[in-house]
Structures are given as structure tokens and as C-alpha cells.
Amino acid sequence: MSISKTLQGALLAASLGAVCAPVVAPIVLPAHAQNEAPANGISIDNFTFNPPTLTVKAGTTVTWTNKDDIPHGVASANNAFARSKAMDTDDSFSFTFTTPGTYQYFCYIHPHMTGTIVVQATTGSNATQ
Amino acid sequence: MSEFNREDGVNRRKVLECMTWVGTGVLWTVAGGVPHALGLIDKAAAQEAHALTFLQISDSHIGFDFKTPYPNAVATLGECVAKVNALPTKPAFMIHTGDISHLSTAAQFDDADKVIGQTKLDVHYVPGEHDFVDQEQKLFLERYGKGTKGAGWYSFDANGVHFIGLVNVHDLKAGGLGNLGAEQLEWLEADVKGRAASTPIVVFAHIPLWTVYPNWGWGTDDGAQALSYLKRFGSVTVLNGHIHQVMQKVEGNVTFHTARSTAFPQPAPGSAPSPGPMKVPAEKLRSMLGIANVTFKQNDQPLAIIDSALEG
Numbered sequence: 001m002s003i004s005k006t007l008q009g010a011l012l013a014a015s016l017g018a019v020c021a022p023v024v025a026p027i028v029l030p031a032h033a034q035n036e037a038p039a040n041g042i043s044i045d046n047f048t049f050n051p052p053t054l055t056v057k058a059g060t061t062v063t064w065t066n067k068d069d070i071p072h073g074v075a076s077a078n079n080a081f082a083r084s085k086a087m088d089t090d091d092s093f094s095f096t097f098t099t100p101g102t103y104q105y106f107c108y109i110h111p112h113m114t115g116t117i118v119v120q121a122t123t124g125s126n127a128t129q
Numbered sequence: 130m131s132e133f134n135r136e137d138g139v140n141r142r143k144v145l146e147c148m149t150w151v152g153t154g155v156l157w158t159v160a161g162g163v164p165h166a167l168g169l170i171d172k173a174a175a176q177e178a179h180a181l182t183f184l185q186i187s188d189s190h191i192g193f194d195f196k197t198p199y200p201n202a203v204a205t206l207g208e209c210v211a212k213v214n215a216l217p218t219k220p221a222f223m224i225h226t227g228d229i230s231h232l233s234t235a236a237q238f239d240d241a242d243k244v245i246g247q248t249k250l251d252v253h254y255v256p257g258e259h260d261f262v263d264q265e266q267k268l269f270l271e272r273y274g275k276g277t278k279g280a281g282w283y284s285f286d287a288n289g290v291h292f293i294g295l296v297n298v299h300d301l302k303a304g305g306l307g308n309l310g311a312e313q314l315e316w317l318e319a320d321v322k323g324r325a326a327s328t329p330i331v332v333f334a335h336i337p338l339w340t341v342y343p344n345w346g347w348g349t350d351d352g353a354q355a356l357s358y359l360k361r362f363g364s365v366t367v368l369n370g371h372i373h374q375v376m377q378k379v380e381g382n383v384t385f386h387t388a389r390s391t392a393f394p395q396p397a398p399g400s401a402p403s404p405g406p407m408k409v410p411a412e413k414l415r416s417m418l419g420i421a422n423v424t425f426k427q428n429d430q431p432l433a434i435i436d437s438a439l440e441g
Contacts (some may be wrong), residue, residue: 046403077303086262106303112346
């Protein structure tokens with residue numbers, strides 16, 4: 001048990017290292033973003049949505065978090081959901097996707113930034129797609 | 130600097146060289162319709178009284194309070210204003226090419242107005258995407274949009290020069306660049322119709338109307354169409370901001386120019402993972418912020434743009 005605790009400590013230290021790394025070596029960022037993003041989270045880093053495509057079950061709440069030094073916003077490409085307020089550094093925006101489908105979105109401040117949410121029907125109701 | 134007064138057009142290259150190291154603002158002189166740069170601010174000040182000199186500032190980003198190395202967007206804007214007030218020749222007016230605020234709040238616009246107001250100059254604004262963060266764009270338009278069309282576009286004349294303020298940060302599309310839109314393009318076509326081809330034209334908008342670097346969104350999807358309406362004019366000058374660095378291009382009768390930010394620098398296209406604020410040592414920062422002074426002279430001299438940095 002004490003070994004496993006030590007191992008946990010080492011893993012924690014390693015992940016802290018990963019948190020600090022982008023400051024000196026931004027190239028590490030995508031890997032870090034994937035490691036750090038919660039299961040239904042999208043991290044906005046270096047003017048990109050990570051992951052660019054997120055697949056979730058219907059009813060899932062998706063949370064975007066802005067890790068950039070510049071504000072970003074989230075808007076549906078075809079007004080399928082209400083757009084976020086502008087998110088300054090470390091601000092978040094959440095939306096619960098209840099209807100299966102593919103949702104394209106973009107940053108309404110920097111529209112070249114785009115991403116996709118794929119919402120799958122919950123088990124047993126595949127037909128709704 | 131005497132090369133700047135030559136009439137053979139060679140001087141633009143010299144100007145470009147100058148701009149790479151001068152940098153606080155762009156001092157513009159309109160001279161008989163052809164773009165041209167003069168030199169340092171004191172040189173421009175020596176121009177005749179009938180020259181039209183105006184000033185461009187851009188990207189104040191009031192409300193941006195990212196810690197080091199940026200001291201404070203209000204403070205650096207104040208330093209730029211002090212530089213403007215110290216000019217030996219008072220510019221006729223100022224244009225602000227957008228991103229006045231960081232997040233379009235009333236408090237940020239108030240703070241910007243307080244500092245910019247110290248120039249006691251008339252200011253012609255166009256919005257940047259940071260000024261249109263609220264979906265209805267009310268905060269910008271109620272304050273700066275009186276007498277404008279659509280999302281805030283307009284034109285006016287000064288000393289025989291036709292100025293056109295365009296808005297390319299509205300109705301942005303997923304995956305797209307800056308956008309003018311059909312309504313504004315129609316208005317522009319009508320606005321310039323019937324004007325003599327000898328009328329010098331100055332177009333100003335936030336995002337570059339030419340494609341600087343699409344991967345970072347640095348361009349305008351329908352910018353080329355706007356420029357097609359201006360083809361027959363002998364002198365067209367396009368002034369933009371957005372990219373927080375000086376860049377210039379001359380294409381036929383059109384001179385494109387971007388001004389520095391008064392708040393923080395951005396990296397050269399493709400030189401960093403993203404266009405986020407550049408982290409530069411504090412002692413270097415002021416060489417990368419600044420204003421632009423422009424003079425049009427009423428003779429056959431080309432137009433002069435002088436960028437000057439806060440320092441260095």
C-alpha cells in the first residue's frame with residue numbers, strides 16, 4: 001500500500017511537471033491538454049479546441065475551458081445551441097446535449113477555430129440517430 | 130531621410146526598412162494621392178501646412194490584464210497618447226482600427242475614452258472582434274456608431290481624401306476569416322460610384338483586408354471583392370490592425386499597412402504555435418507597441434506613413 005502511495009505521488013509529480021511544461025515548451029501542449037481534460041471536457045489551448053472532436057452519450061454535459069491568454073467564445077455553427085459568454089483565461093462554459101446528432105461549433109471571436117461534438121443515443125435507442 | 134521626398138516611388142522600400150525599426154505610430158501624410166512615407170515624426174512635421182496629417186492607433190485592448198510582462202493596457206495607451214500630444218504638428222484627427230476594449234464592457238470603453246480623450250482629437254472608430262463580444266453589438270454601436278450604417282460602417286471626406294471605415298468582424302462564420310457581408314459590399318460599391326478616379330481613397334478596418342495568414346484567421350474572406358470596387362482609383366491606402374505588428378504590402382495602386390497595438394505584441398505569422406500575446410522581456414516591450422502617423426500632401430508627393438514605437 002505504501003508502495004502504491006509512493007507511485008501515486010510520483011504520478012502526481014509527473015502530471016504537475018506536465019502542467020508546467022507548456023510554459024517553457026509550448027509544443028508539449030496538445031499531449032498535456034488531452035491528459036488534463038476531464039472526460040467530457042474540451043480545453044482551449046493555443047487557439048484550438050482539444051479534442052477537436054468529442055463523442056458523448058445524449059444527456060452529457062460538455063464543458064469548455066479557456067486555457068489561453070486571450071478570450072474565446074463558443075457558438076454553434078447553425079444555432080443549434082445558445083452561444084457562450086466570452087470566456088477569459090480559465091473561464092468555462094457548459095452545455096448539456098440531450099439530442100443525438102453532430103454539432104459543429106466555432107469560436108465567435110476567432111472563427112477559424114472550429115470543433116465538433118458527436119452526441120450518440122444512449123444504449124438501447126440507437127434508432128433515434 | 131531625403132529619399133522619402135523623391136518622386137520616383139523607390140522610396141517605399143526605404144520606408145519599409147524604416148518601419149521595421151522605427152515604430153511608435155503611423156504618421157500619415159496624403160500628398161496628391163500617391164502613398165508614400167516621410168520618415169520620422171519630426172520630418173513629417175516639417176511638411177507644409179496644407180498637408181493632411183492624421184493618426185492611426187489600434188488594438189488598445191483595455192481590460193487585458195494578463196500579468197507579466199505587460200504592465201497595463203491603460204498605461205501603455207496613455208504613453209501612446211502622450212506621444213501623440215507631443216507631436217510638433219497636431220494631426221487633423223485620429224482613426225482607431227478596433228479592439229478598443231478586451232471584452233466589450235462599458236467600463237472598458239469608459240477607460241479607453243478617458244485616455245484617448247486626452248488627445249482632444251476627433252476619433253473615427255471601427256470595431257474589432259473584441260468590441261463585438263456582446264451578441265447585439267450594442268455597447269460599441271451606441272457609443273461609436275452614431276450616423277453609421279449596418280454594423281457600423283461609414284465614410285467621410287477630409288482635404289479631398291475619401292475615408293471609408295469598414296466592419297469585418299460581424300456575422301463571422303464557422304471556419305471563416307473576417308467578413309464584410311453582402312449588405313456592406315453593396316453599400317461600398319454605391320459609396321465610391323461616381324467619385325473621380327483621382328480621389329485618394331483611405332480604407333480602414335480592423336482585420337487585414339488582404340490575406341496575411343489564414344491559419345491564424347488573419348485575412349478577410351470577401352476583402353478582395355471590396356478592393357475590386359476600388360481598382361479604378363489611382364491611390365488606395367488600406368489601414369488595418371488586428372495582428373499587433375507592422376506589416377506592409379504594395380500591390381498596384383493599393384498600399385496595405387497594419388499598425389502596432391498599444392497594448393501587447395503578437396508573433397510574426399507562423400513563428401509561434403498560436404497568435405496569442407507574445408511574452409517579451411519588459412525592456413523590449415515598448416519597442417513593439419506604438420502608434421502610426423499619416424500625412425497626405427496636396428501635391429504630387431506620395432503619402433507618408435510613419436510608425437513609431439514607444440521606445441527604441
